[in-house]
């Protein structure tokens with residue numbers, strides 16, 4: 001992570017892109033800073049200003065535009081906070097904000113304005129947090145953030161050993177981009193730790209484009225499968241990046257070859273700074289329909305949208 005790009009000029013230089021010839025205006029000092037690992041950047045095509053991986057991380061001046069309907073907290077995270085670093089939106093599940101850190105800063109991230117300073121967990125889960133989680137109503141814990149796999153193995157071991165004391169817990173879920181953004185994070189120690197967790201573990205990856213998947217990712221995912229974790233993928237539908245049937249089809253198929261089942265394609269959450277990524281609902285439904293005709297049912301992701309305050313993610317076709 002220390003070798004990641006955090007300066008625009010360095011990233012453009014690496015990609016052999018001349019700033020003065022770019023077809024868009026970049027922001028040199030965005031409030032949500034540039035961050036991308038060299039692993040991920042190495043999968044971008046040089047001299048391609050429209051590379052779909054580059055567009056996911058490039059801070060544009062457009063992000064400062066104030067657009068009606070876009071807000072700092074589009075999915076109602078703050079209203080779902082039940083104690084510091086614990087969100088509870090849906091029946092039976094609690095989500096832990098384990099860390100503010102990510103190995104990549106996705107420009108469309110719905111938590112790009114999240115007040116992590118007030119809302120992440122302490123090193124050791126406090127008695128108060130354990131009390132909140134120790135209720136029959138919570139049978140699944142979701143490790144989120146930030147990216148929980150940016151925590152080191154010692155911290156993760158500590159966290160998992162606290163969670164396995166919860167008598168009502170039946171499942172653990174980990175939401176992460178790390179195996180794709182920094183494949184070397186999937187160490188034998190991590191695999192062993194997950195394998196030793198006494199309950200089923202599901203890893204929900206976040207991959208938007210088939211170009212994100214290369215040999216190094218395949219190797220990391222192959223290792224991860226040794227931990228007996230189920231692997232699912234959620235993508236965000238992003239204009240100019242993956243809003244084509246053939247791209248999402250290739251993503252579902254390539255992911256499956258590496259052991260991942262498609263889970264969700266999310267309609268963009270309307271977070272301030274992301275309006276240029278929005279794909280219309282009509283276009284999203286059209287892509288979903290075309291995918292339905294081209295893929296077997298088990299490879300078809302559910303197209304959903306999140307509405308603050310609702311009791312579940314909503315199928316896009318429902319309204």
Ligand code: SF4
Nearest residue numbers: 102105106109146177
């Ligand atoms: S890795 Fe996830 S949490 Fe981190 S910036 Fe990207 S979308 Fe947001």
